[in-house]
Amino acid sequence: MNFFAFKDRQMVLRADGKGLQKSDLDALQEYCTITDRFSEQASGIEVVGLDKDAVLPDGYQFVLIREQYAKNGFDNCFTLSRAKALLEWRRNTRYCGRCGSALKDSETFTARECPECGNLIFPRIEPCVIVTVRRGEEILLARHVQRNQNVFACIAGFMEAGETVEQAVAREVLEETGIKVKNIRYYGSQSWPFPAQLMLGFTAEYESGEIKVQEEEISEAKWFKAEECPATPPAGSIAYRLIHNE
Numbered sequence: 001m002n003f004f005a006f007k008d009r010q011m012v013l014r015a016d017g018k019g020l021q022k023s024d025l026d027a028l029q030e031y032c033t034i035t036d037r038f039s040e041q042a043s044g045i046e047v048v049g050l051d052k053d054a055v056l057p058d059g060y061q062f063v064l065i066r067e068q069y070a071k072n073g074f075d076n077c078f079t080l081s082r083a084k085a086l087l088e089w090r091r092n093t094r095y096c097g098r099c100g101s102a103l104k105d106s107e108t109f110t111a112r113e114c115p116e117c118g119n120l121i122f123p124r125i126e127p128c129v130i131v132t133v134r135r136g137e138e139i140l141l142a143r144h145v146q147r148n149q150n151v152f153a154c155i156a157g158f159m160e161a162g163e164t165v166e167q168a169v170a171r172e173v174l175e176e177t178g179i180k181v182k183n184i185r186y187y188g189s190q191s192w193p194f195p196a197q198l199m200l201g202f203t204a205e206y207e208s209g210e211i212k213v214q215e216e217e218i219s220e221a222k223w224f225k226a227e228e229c230p231a232t233p234p235a236g237s238i239a240y241r242l243i244h245n246e
Contacts (some may be wrong), residue, residue, distance in 0.1 A: 001022070001039070001044050001046055001047050002019070002044055002046075002079045002080075002083070003019065003020040003021055003022055003024065003025050003045075003046050003047075003118065003158075004020065004026050004045065004046070004047045004048070004079075004080065004083040004084070005020060005024075005025060005047070005049075005050055006047070006049055006050065006065075006083070006084055006087055007049075007050040007051075007052065007054055007062065008052060008066060009063040009065055009066070009194060010063060010064055010065065011062070011063060011064075011065050011068065011080070011084075012024075012028065012050070012060050012061070012062060012063075013059060013060070013061055013063055014059060014061070015058075015059050015060060015061050022046065022159050023170060024060070025046060026235070027057065028048055028050065028056075028057075028060070029048060031056075031057045032050050032051065032054040032056070032057075032100065033050070033053075033057070034048050034049060034050055034051065034054075035049040035050065035091065035133060036048070036049040036050055036087060036090055036091065037049070038086070038087075038090065038105075038141065040082075041147040042110070043078075043079060043082050045079050045082060045083045045086075047083045047086065047087050049087050049091065058108060063078055065080065065084060066157075066210065066234065066235065066236045066237065067158075068080060068236075069127045069236035069237065070234065070235040070236030073161040074190050074191070074236065074237075074238070077191075078191075081191035081192075081193050082191075082193075084144070084194075084224050085123065085125075085191065085193035085195070085196055086123060088193060088194075088195035089123045089124055089195070089196060090112070092124075092195065093112050093121055093124070096114035096116065096117060096119050096121075097113060097119070097121070098114065098117050098119045099116050099117045099119070101114050101115060101116040101117070102115075103115075103121065106120060109122065110122070110123060111123075117188070121126070123196075125196055125197075125198050126158060126194050126196045126197050126198065127158070127159045127197075127198050127200060128157060128158050128159065128163075128192075128197045128198065128199050128200065129132075129153045129155035129156065129157060129159060129165055129169045129172060129199075129200050129201075129202060130155070130199050130200070130201050130202070130238060130239060130242065131154055131155050131156070131169050131172070131173060131184075131201070131202040131203065131204050131242075132154050132180055132183075132202075132203050132204070132242045132243060133143040133155065133173060133177075133179060133203075133204050133205070133206055134203065134205055134206065135194075135206035136204070137225055137226065138223040138224060138225055139223070139224055139225075139226070139233070139243065140155070140173075140177065140179065140206070140211075140221065140222075140223055141153060141218075141221070141222065141224055141229070141230070141243070142152065142154075142155060142176065142177065142213070142218045142220065142221040142222075143218065143219040143220045143221075144217065144218060144219065145215075145216065145217055145218065145219050146217075150192065151230075151231050151232060151233060152220075152222070152224070152229075152230045152231065152232055153232060153233050153239050153243075154175055154239045154242055154243065155172055155173050155177060156199070156239075157171075157172040157175075157176070158171065165186075165200055165202070166184045166202075169181065169184050169202050169204060170184065170204075171234075173204065174209075175214055176213065176214045176217050176218050176221070177209075177211050177212070177213060177214075177218065177219075177221045178205075178209050178210060178211055178212035178213070179206060179208075179209045180206075180207040180208045180209050181204035181205060181206060181207055182204065182205050182206075182207040183204060183205040184202055184203075184204045185202060185203050185204070186200070186202055187201035187202055187203050187241075187242060188201045188241070189201060189235055189238070190237070190238040190239060192237075192238075199238050201241075201242055202237045203242070211223075229243065232244075
């Protein structure tokens with residue numbers, strides 16, 4: 001089994017940097033206020049959710065989940081991603097959307113079940129597209145209104161109902177920057193459980209248009225040459241790999 005404890009975008013490790021054991025989850029539950037504790041045998045995880053004001057006992061430390069992606073490579077972080085995603089899903093899935101009754105855990109599936117109408121609610125995944133647009137040796141990057149204002153990142157956004165992923169890429173780039181793209185190609189994917197995104201990475205080529213940002217979403221967008229690339233998302237994200245062509 002793999003044992004995890006989370007608070008917001010942080011996870012708990014021992015003070016020596018090692019992962020947790022079952023006895024550590026027991027100790028944390030005794031010392032801290034917890035919001036949830038569950039296990040999933042199929043994926044070999046047991047998870048504790050800590051209250052937002054939780055302070056750790058001696059012998060433990062908080063680390064950013066993103067740092068573990070950077071350290072281990074996000075292709076090797078399935079159990080971490082699933083543990084965090086399921087914790088967030090359980091926190092946000094407490095009542096039946098059909099009849100309003102309180103949900104319970106299904107005895108058969110990784111799902112929440114309504115005891116009144118039998119509705120089954122499975123873990124939610126929110127597909128998002130993220131894309132690097134290239135124009136010759138230049139790459140299109142943007143500063144996002146809702147993110148760190150010192151960081152330039154890829155164009156990204158949630159898919160809309162009825163869209164293909166290619167249509168979503170073209171729409172997001174056009175909406176946010178006024179640029180039309182062509183030759184959209186799939187690059188790779190990453191689970192990003194904050195709370196439930198599946199990031200679908202693409203590359204695309206510039207077709208036409210001048211930059212005109214969607215002000216409620218984008219603070220600034222520019223073309224950059226590789227050697228002039230500004231501060232970007234750190235390692236551990238598909239955005240970093242796309243920008244640095246890894």
